[in-house]
Amino acid sequence: MTDKKPFAAMPRLFLHFYLFISLVLVGIGWTVERLWQQVHAEQVPAWVLVLAGQISQQLKHQQLAANSHDLVLPVTALPEGSILWSDAELQQLQQGAVIPLFTKDQAFFYAMQQQQLWQLGPLDLTEDSQVPGYWFSLLFLGLLAVAVWLWLWPVARDLQRLKQQLQQGQSPVEAFPVRSFIAPIAHSFQQMRQQIERLLGLQREMTQAVSHELRTPLARLSFALELSSLPETDKELMLKDVKELELLVDEMLDYARLESAQPALDWQQVDLTELLHNLCEKLSPLPGAAIETRLPPVALWWCDAHYLERAVQNLVVNAKRYAKSRVLLSLQLTATDCLLQVDDDGPGIPPAQRAEILKPFVRLDPSRQKGFGGFGLGLAIVCRVLEWHQADLEVQTNSWGGARFVLRFHRSGKPGAL
Structure with a gap:
């Protein structure tokens, strides 16, 4: 049965504020009027x-x-x-x-x-009587403002605390006493959070279970194909399909693991120039265009080197896959942020589809069709890593007409240069 108590928070809050304002207006108005009468009736200038x-x-x-x-x-x-x-x-x-x-x-x-x-x-006495009226009006407005502030301050404080609790991933219910007006709202947020976590957990469990269960039949199928007497051409095509399914299973398991929760990042001072040079050497043997670099001699930055390298690797592999002849990896440190760019001279990405390609299992047609490989999870993993680093990803068009992916790391917060 649905708990209706938290949903009564807003009517309760409205009713309390309405009664408070009504009583304050009546009380302050009566008090100021009495003061006015006493001043004008008893005090002689x-x-x-x-x-x-x-x-x-x-x-x-x-x-x-x-x-x-x-x-x-x-x-x-x-x-x-x-x-x-x-x-x-x-x-x-x-x-x-x-x-x-x-x-x-x-x-x-x-x-x-x-x-x-x-x-x-x-x-x-007209001119002399105008001054008391002016000051009594200011007194009324001032008392009203103080009364409203005294009522709104605890509500605003609790709302700010609720925001901080939600951003930090903590339970919002424990932060508020029962008498707080925000307590029912925090309880509703807690219920919604638990329901979302439950649904995400079911989704992860199903993805991992399906992925693991697929490994055994795929392995049997691959072994059977190796021993079969099919023509070599047909056997090679079928083994290629099986290999692609195995890669898909591995990719889904990686994505499910990254989606499950934010890991404990290993923050450390990293020389991004050295990291990117090592990455280019590792990816150079892959088919596709050669990787050009435009990097400063030294670029120190606070980050998790493992996950950052994984994100840049996904972008560079995509660029090599779709580029005609050029892939450029560049890095620039400014006074406010760190810009890491990956350019290719491929077909580019239309502006209307730039937001879509960041979603899981999305590939563009015809330029990002199946013939290019991939399963549409690479950019989703990049977005997840950047979210952990409080960074942004921008998709643009470069001067070659191809795609440009810009990773923007900000100096505010934990990530930052030394």
Whole structure:
């Protein structure tokens, strides 16, 4: 039965984030609004109090008429009882104090003069009231940003950890506590990984079993042909077919072994110039075009010499097989990478088919037909070796019109020149 619990991770994550954002918006909005109300209801600007004190002092030392122009603010005489004052405010007025009152955008000052209530103002407060609103908006946005960051940071951290666990081939489930939102997702990845490994294992076992089982009948068939009384021409053709089947079995076993898992590479400092010279000497007796080289005197690089030689050997053998008269093996070290190129003057590879030839058991027609030999596994093995070395393979067309295979090794990571 399928475990549906991991698949509830995304709805759970969405619901938690939705509720979190809703509560944060309500909470922060209510808090900022309360602060706004308190600031505007209870706090009187300091300069307004200073101005009220100055007006009070001026009125104490001078007896001014209501239409006097000695005051900065306009003065209006109000009828008695036009404003309902509290007992404390009325006592302050009788003692000669000036009381400021506010509307949304204006301030008024009230004082008792000659047993009459004076209103001084209005005084415009529009410009002064804009600054608090601006800062309260910034406060709201800042608190919202901090709250969202506090929620997203653990999720982003766990996602990064999940990525690292998957890249390193480790079990992602063990890296997360049960309370983590990423734990169900990691569990799903773990299940998918186990299923893929199980399918790959079955495929490898089947390939190896079939390959091994083919060896015995092929050996019997080859022995029977040797002892048969068939015409020599027919016998030779049949033995050639049997030999080709044996080579195919060997190639399939090699590819299955390389596909099974990344081996423990023997990283060491290798002189690529010496390695390539030795390889050319080993492959020179093979039929096909002669191998030309363009190599620096010394080229030191960190790599696994055995597997790197295997990859270059596959490329050179292919080039000798399809070349008309020239095969060139060149090497160049730059400030950022190492370029190893194999060129031939054969029919070349069309751009539309360059990605296909890197797949197992793929051969091009008519230029890469069976008459040229091979089983379509050589380039797949090259790709696997380059993947272990964190390198790239590019298929191009050279100036001769033939194929050019470029192996690009980067200085970042484990591989690199000294």
